[in-house]
Amino acid sequence: MRIGTRGSQLALAQAHETKERLLAAHPDLREEQIEIVVMSTKGDRILDRPLAEIGGKGLFTEEIETALLAGDLDLAVHSLKDMPTELPDGLELAAYLEREDERDAFISAKANSLSDLPAGSVVGTASLRRQAQTLALRPDLKVITFRGNVQSRLRKLEAGEVDATYLAMAGLNRLALEDERVHALAIDELLPAVAQGAICIEIASDNAHARALVAPLNHAPTEQRVVAERAFLNELDGSCRTPIAGLATLDGDRLHLQGRLLDLDGTEMYEDSLDGPASEAERIGRELGRKLKAAAGPAFFDKLKAAGGA
Numbered sequence: 001m002r003i004g005t006r007g008s009q010l011a012l013a014q015a016h017e018t019k020e021r022l023l024a025a026h027p028d029l030r031e032e033q034i035e036i037v038v039m040s041t042k043g044d045r046i047l048d049r050p051l052a053e054i055g056g057k058g059l060f061t062e063e064i065e066t067a068l069l070a071g072d073l074d075l076a077v078h079s080l081k082d083m084p085t086e087l088p089d090g091l092e093l094a095a096y097l098e099r100e101d102e103r104d105a106f107i108s109a110k111a112n113s114l115s116d117l118p119a120g121s122v123v124g125t126a127s128l129r130r131q132a133q134t135l136a137l138r139p140d141l142k143v144i145t146f147r148g149n150v151q152s153r154l155r156k157l158e159a160g161e162v163d164a165t166y167l168a169m170a171g172l173n174r175l176a177l178e179d180e181r182v183h184a185l186a187i188d189e190l191l192p193a194v195a196q197g198a199i200c201i202e203i204a205s206d207n208a209h210a211r212a213l214v215a216p217l218n219h220a221p222t223e224q225r226v227v228a229e230r231a232f233l234n235e236l237d238g239s240c241r242t243p244i245a246g247l248a249t250l251d252g253d254r255l256h257l258q259g260r261l262l263d264l265d266g267t268e269m270y271e272d273s274l275d276g277p278a279s280e281a282e283r284i285g286r287e288l289g290r291k292l293k294a295a296a297g298p299a300f301f302d303k304l305k306a307a308g309g310a
Helices: 009-025 062-070 128-137 149-158 169-174 209-215 218-236 277-307
Strands: 001-003 035-038 077-081 090-098 102-106 123-126 143-145 164-166 181-185 200-204 244-251 254-262 269-276
Touching: 001 009, 001 062, 009 035, 009 149, 009 169, 009 200, 009 209, 062 077, 062 090, 062 200, 077 209, 090 209, 090 218, 102 169, 123 149, 123 244, 128 143, 128 244, 128 254, 143 164, 149 164, 164 169, 218 244, 218 254, 218 277, 244 277, 254 277, 269 277
Parallel strands: 001 035, 001 077, 123 143, 123 164
Antiparallel strands: 077 200, 090 200, 102 164, 102 181, 244 254, 254 269
């Protein structure tokens, strides 16, 4: 079995977690039968420009997906929030590992929270979702584009390039990275990215052997939650050029989905929520997406497009 992954420490941690789960689920498998194949993607190589300028989320998956389709890889491990909502023909998401902490982490040596930052402070983030929500809460701050993996962003923070930045709590937890500058943000303060904290396993649709091997790894509650969130995102034509946030939670067999749509500077925001049976996760996501799209109206999307979004 060949597992494809990006080469960052976080991506490797996720690939190794998947390998360990496969070995635990299949006692007949030996460790040497599973190889982790590190691949470089365009999104990893181009770090000086926002993702929206160079092609969006697919830049983190294109090379890996080409290898899956060619049969050079059996499966690929991804952070689900980095995955486009539409996959190339011949590929599918076959399993979702149990979701980690979905919250954002506010990271600063100068303040314990976004509200505590002095006026005029510089916040670095490459995420338009984080940028828009930051400016909606604190229009007096300056937000700049700030890309790189976990370690490089922390180094830039240490060097004083910004006063604060954000990372996903899930990534920090998976790296067992403890830092007194890290403060988890409440969900109602910064609504997370769709599928944040979830790991997915992608396979070629004709690879029945890989599908059977990863089936025991699937965590059904996580699948229900992220299916709703990704349907919501897809209905809004979500991409790296549109500030969209969404989070589904479960209460027994009921699913609650909260969604948020903003313009680039956070001055205009639409949010709503929807409840329903967890078995209808995709319908709930699509319905909430349509509700927010109707609430915002065509003029909102025209304005977003003119400003370089959408």
